[in-house]
């Protein structure tokens with residue numbers, strides 16, 4: 286670490302967030318200037334097509350601590366976050382959403398807790414989700430329950446991507462060979478001493494959510510497959526159950542044959558064949574999900590391309606090309 290490295294980096298991924306920029310800058314700056322320590326704000330413009338880039342450019346003129354990394358095209362929230370984390374230089378790095386759903390004021394609390402208790406990770410935990418829709422609350426609840434079973438109890442429930450990482454934790458992330466780890470699972474899995482700060486999740490300050498249902502599903506599928514091979518074993522278990530049931534049926538049919546009765550019924554045959562066909566397709570599909578991920582991992586394409594970095598420095602960035 287060089288002498289000019291800031292005490293704190295705040296990474297903000299943003300995609301078409303022109304509406305919240307002025308408010309975000311104001312609140313973030315008030316909090317960070319109040320810390321009276323050197324800091325940088327790493328805004329990652331995830332290929333925005335609105336006036337986000339121009340807005341950031343305008344802000345930079347008046348805010349020397351603002352650093353802007355622009356990705357060549359929209360790569361998604363996780364990839365944008367990783368791009369920012371890998372290039373941040375602070376001794377502590379906080380990631381926060383641009384839409385002010387995560388209150389910037391909590392950053393000061395996170396930093397204080399990390400220092401006083403010597404923690405490498407501080408999670409922002411949503412104390413209350415009443416501002417979210419019932420559907421989002423339901424799906425999020427199911428997601429966190431499933432993840433705690435798969436990864437372990439160290440995964441805090443209701444903790445999204447608002448968190449603080451120490452330099453050591455960021456380096457540990459950098460050393461993972463995975464290109465796009467699901468951060469909210471991989472970070473707890475790293476096993477560093479961690480703590481929690483509770484906050485009230487506000488409503489989006491402006492604009493619309495960039496997380497449609499399809500992206501939520503994709504995140505859930507990535508989460509499961511990156512931590513569990515259990516779905517692959519579904520085929521084995523279904524096969525075993527099938528063998529047991531069919532064994533009993535064979536005995537029944539043979540007994541009927543020996544006692545001179547005929548067993549009638551082509552519908553039962555049809556149902557059995559169709560059912561097994563469906564089970565096989567299901568298992569093939571599950572297998573396919575894993576094969577597809579192996580394929581993507583073997584291709585090893587970068588998850589994002591950095592087009593410009595207003596303050597490139599010498600930060601090594603293995604994810605970028």
Ligand code: UDP
Nearest residue numbers: 298299300331361362365382383494495496
């Ligand atoms: N985001 C991004 N790239 C994308 C989608 C979203 O950088 O392709 C950013 C977005 O600008 C915001 C954060 O990720 O800062 C969280 O997205 P959003 O608030 O839309 O998600 P939600 O809070 O509704 O889950």
Ligand code: MG
Nearest residue numbers: 382384386489
């Ligand atoms: Mg949001």
